[in-house]
Every structure is written in C-alpha cells, then in structure tokens.
Amino acid sequence: MLPVVQASVPAQGSSIFDVAREAGVSRATAARALGGYGSVSEEARRRVEAAAAKLGYSVNSVARSMVTGQTMTLGALIADVSNPFFARVIRGFTDGARSAGYDVVLVNTDETVDSEIHGLKVLTEKRVDGILVAPASEEASEHLASAVDHGQALVQVDRFVPGLDTDVVVVNNYESGYQAVKRVIAIGHTRIAAPLQRTRGHDGHANLISSMLERHQGYRDAMAEAGLTVPSAYTPPAHGRSEVRTAVAGMLNSADRPTAVFGLDDSFTLGIIDAVYGCDLVVPDQVSIFGFDDTEWTTVVRPPLSVIAQPAYDLGTCAAQALLHRIHAPDAPRQTHVLPTTWIERGSIRDLTRTG
C-alpha cells in the first residue's frame, strides 16, 4: 500500500481528472456532471458533485475557452471610468453582460488613439467575445475597421466612426443640442456660448468625437436658424474642466458677454460653473447655464441645473444586448439604436421675455 498524502486544501487547485478519480468515474462523465451537458446518471452526478465539493474543485474556464472558442468575456474600450457618464455606461454594460453570463474587462483610453489601439490588441489577444468601444477619434480608426473585418463583434457607444460597419448605440445628440438651444433662444437669449470639445490628437491634430460635434452642430444650427451669429469667441476649443473654466472666464469678462452658456458634457458644465463663480456672476440673473447629462450633483447646485439628461446606464445595457445579439448572429444587419434624451428644466436659465 502506498503512503497517502493528505492535504485538506489542495495546493494547486484540482482538475477534473482528480474529481473523476475521487468519484470513480471517467473524466468525461465528471465533466458532463460538472458542466451540466450530455447525460449523466443520478448516481454518477451525486458522486461527482460530492467529489468536487470535497476537493474544492473549480472549473478552469481558460481550458474551457480553449476548446469552446468562447471566453464568455466582453471588453470595454472607453475614455475613462472615473468620468461619471462612462461609469454609468459601464455599469449598464456589465449588468447586461452579467445577466447573460458574461464578464467584462475594462480598458481606459483617455480619448487617445494609441491607447485604443493597444487596448484593442490586448482584448483581441484575450479573445473576448465582443467589444464595446467609444471611439477616441472619428478619423484614426483603421484598427477598428480591421477588427470588424476580422469578424470581431463590436458595438460603438456614445459616438461612432462614420462608415464603420458596426452596431451603434447613441442618443440623438444633434437633435438634443438643437432643441435645447432653440428653447433657450425662444425665451429671449441671443448671445449663447458653447465651448467646443478638443482632445489631443494622435499626430497633433484634434480628435473629433461625433457626439460632441453633433451637439455643437445642433447648437450652431439653432442659432443660425434664428438668424443669430455666433462669434468665434463663443466656441473656444477646450479640453476638460479647467481649460473650460479659463476659456469661459475670458468671455464672461469681455464686453460681449454671453447671456447663456451651454455645457456639452458634465466636465464642461463644471468648468462653466467654476468660471461663473470666479467672475462673481449670479445664475440665472446675470448668466444662464445649461448642460448635457444629468449627473448627481445637478440638483445640489443653486439654482439647480437645467439639463439634457441622457440614459447613460441604458446606453450600456443596450450595447450589451446589441453585442450579445451580434455574437449569436454575426451576419444579422447592423443596427443603430438611438435612445431618447430628456430635457429637464430646473432653474438655471433666465427667461428674458419676462421683465423683472
């Protein structure tokens, strides 16, 4: 009789082979019992389960992925999780993925094409079953096109690269911007500013992000339609809260001060508020503010902020669904999902048609 080495806790987690031996069945039977496929007798199942429990067996899903060709993992290529908008998108995405048995690996790109390229490469090598991407640039996107050509399931969210043949989940940025500005014009504003997103580009030229561009185009069209001209000082390019603050402070101190400022996203709106406070201006009496995206703090500033709210969480769940659908039906026609935004009137815009 050979000496038996006892270890209550296996040093190197046990494999299905150990479980099979412990249960006195073949590897295949053990695998069937554990994996819940094929047919297994009650007796065998009990024995296998007992053995698995005893050994603390945990299925090795990398081995499983190896043979099934599926990792049950999705990737997410976004600018920055610590941006509240993306955080909510990711939450929706992971929830949608999880409810179908998928997990998600997260990659931040900081709106940088190089990071996006690298992240895409890593996710591809990890053989994720699908990828959510908020493209860093409308222009530098060959890597994305190449992934699609290779059959990678991809869904673009928040923004999209024109001509890239993937599913897309966005809100109606153009229309939302247009309607909001139209509303503000309708209550008497003629001098409306809207700093423009400008992120550092790949080779020095700016990254164009469709969602931002569309919001801004909506703004410009609403202005033009009302016969209002937009001085270039009203649309300074900026990147991030502090640059916006500086840019807006400049225009608020100028002779041609705007009566309203439109924040194209959460960080822009924060920068605008910073500038307004810095100039000791009263909202909405001296200057009106409205923004895109309804984050938690919008009800806690005084006056509470009027915004175009977008369903960030739903963007994420919808993207997960689209991706899962694409994975299961690679050749189904591509779809673009446009989710509705909601105009939330609070108190940060002055009605100039009323005197007093």
Place this chain on the structure above:
Amino acid sequence: MLPVVQASVPAQGSSIFDVAREAGVSRATAARALGGYGSVSEEARRRVEAAAAKLGYSVNSVARSMVTGQTMTLGALIADVSNPFFARVIRGFTDGARSAGYDVVLVNTDETVDSEIHGLKVLTEKRVDGILVAPASEEASEHLASAVDHGQALVQVDRFVPGLDTDVVVVNNYESGYQAVKRVIAIGHTRIAAPLQRTRGHDGHANLISSMLERHQGYRDAMAEAGLTVPSAYTPPAHGRSEVRTAVAGMLNSADRPTAVFGLDDSFTLGIIDAVYGCDLVVPDQVSIFGFDDTEWTTVVRPPLSVIAQPAYDLGTCAAQALLHRIHAPDAPRQTHVLPTTWIERGSIRDLTRTG
C-alpha cells in the same frame, strides 16, 4: 500542383502553425520569435514577423494562459462602479495593473454578499491572477477566507474583514472621522449628527462595512471625549441618498435640530444637502455640513463643502501594486497600507465661537 485558396483576411484568425508554415520554420521557432523568448536567428525572426504581419496573426492568450498558468488578468469585486469613489479606485487599479501588463475584469456586487460570492466564483474560474475586493460584509466572509486558503492573491481595499489574512489598502477612517468631528466641536458645535450606513444584509441582518463603522466610531469617540451625548435620533440608519434625505429631514424638523451634520460618504452628503434644501435652511448659518470624500461637485455647491478628502485613485494604484507584489511573492508578509486623508476646509461649517 494543388489549387491555392487565397484569402486576404483569414476567416478564423490564423494560429502560430500558419505563421510557422508561411515563414517556413517550425512552430517552436515561430513561437519563440513571436513571444520574444528563447533564441532565434535574425533571419528567422524577420521571416516570422513578416509572415505574422501578412496573416494578421494575433497571439491567442487563452492558449498561452493555459500553459503558463497566468492570465495576466486581475479581478475587481466592488460595490458599484457608478459610485464616483469606486470609479476612481478602479481607475487607479486598472492603471496600476495595465502598467505591469495586466488587465482587469470588473464585477459589481452592490454590497451584496451573494453577488460577491458569485463574482468571486467566476473570477476564480477565470483564473485571474489576483483579486481586489471591497468586502460587502465584515461577517459573511467565509468565501474570501476560503479563496485565501486556496492561495488566491487578494487585496482588500477601502474596508476589510478583521482576521482575513490579506494585504489591505485603506485610509485611516477612524482617525479622519475623529479629527474632523473634533474640529467641528472646537468651533462650538455640540449637536452634531451623522446618519449611519446600513445596507441590506445577506439573511436580513445588516452588512457591516468597516470603513463606515470606523468613521462613525471616530465621530462618537470625539463626541464622547468632549462630554457630548449623541441622541440616537442623530444616527439614523439609512441606505443611499434618498433614505438619508428622509432621515435627515426628520431631524432637521425636530425640536432638537442638530447644528451640524456629517456625511459619511458621497451619497450620504448628497442626501444631507437634499434634506437641508428641502427644509429651506441656510448653510452654514442655520446648519453646517461636512462630508467624507472630495468629489467633483463639492466646489460647485454654495457654500463649497468642507470635506475629508481621500485619495481614491491612489487607493487603487496601491492595491494594484500590493496585489502584483503578492502574486510574485506569495509568502511575503501581509501588509496593511494606510493612506492619508486631507481635511479641506471650505465654507460649509459655521464657527459658533464667533458671534455675528
């Protein structure tokens, strides 16, 4: 001569075998050239690289993981990415991981033990090399202990389970709460309230979260030390912004209204502000507010909020470092890293020692 089928884009991504054949070398040589290990002649390397480029080869890292036993992936088990605090922790964590070549898969638990158990199981099955966890409960934690016993590299962040033998990365919650409250007492406040975190538990009893408990204990000790009693109405249990709002509104409308309210985290502070506005009270004249964690909006409320700032991003990078260190030295002594908080005085606390 056999007919040659040309495909500019391989349908099923090519394997190292295809690359080897294309380059006219063995699989091993191709693998060495591509993987950058072993020794390969210049000639062979060039041919392999050319072949790989031509075929659009992408290494299959699940196969690689299969043999190396490493997935180069970390897991993160946190309450909720859309909570700004965790979003920043995760950003730090992914940055730290990424700089060492690791990616991270994200699992939200909503402070729920069941989700945590399930998430841990999935991450284990995926064979992640290490796991960051913000434990949902101080009590129900056998699953974590079991993972540690099985040799899983684990780091606890923000809070920890007493007695669980892992690395820990936290801020000094007790001291931070204690000092802040002491400061507020020093400027004349005697009636200070602090709603207490209470999350739905596993079997109905509350989940205790060490970070929250410690902050609260710091508060109570500071009060006791000053000889101040804390009526139980000042520490209502609540969960999330709206419950806090309700609870605080109740005490603000009572005869024994507190002169200051301490928000134990971001969502609590928001709930407190909601309540204060709802009761039409002026900050800090009628009621003072201070909170834990310095999120973006704290400078945009009026008056700007005095807070205990914690280095959420650094918590994440530190956790990544600790985890990577643990992975490479499984038997090194466990460490607890206590990161410093910063008291940021802004304007939301009234000095009651000054009249006027």
Place this chain on the structure above:
DNA sequence: TTGAAAGCGCTAACAA
C-alpha cells in the same frame, strides 16, 4: 539556433 513532442484542462465526437 532549431525541431519534435509532450502536455496544460477541458469539451466533444464517437463507440461501446
């Protein structure tokens, strides 16, 4: 420097 071959842990096709 290179190649042949074994094997990581699992699933799946096929036989029994």
Place this chain on the structure above:
DNA sequence: TTGTTAGCGCTTTCAA
C-alpha cells in the same frame, strides 16, 4: 449512460 480519444493553440523541455 459511460468511456476513449482527439484535439483547442500555445510554451517548454529535450535532442539534434
């Protein structure tokens, strides 16, 4: 219902 066997694509001995 069960067992046998052949891989999945890679890394890694071990020889040559």
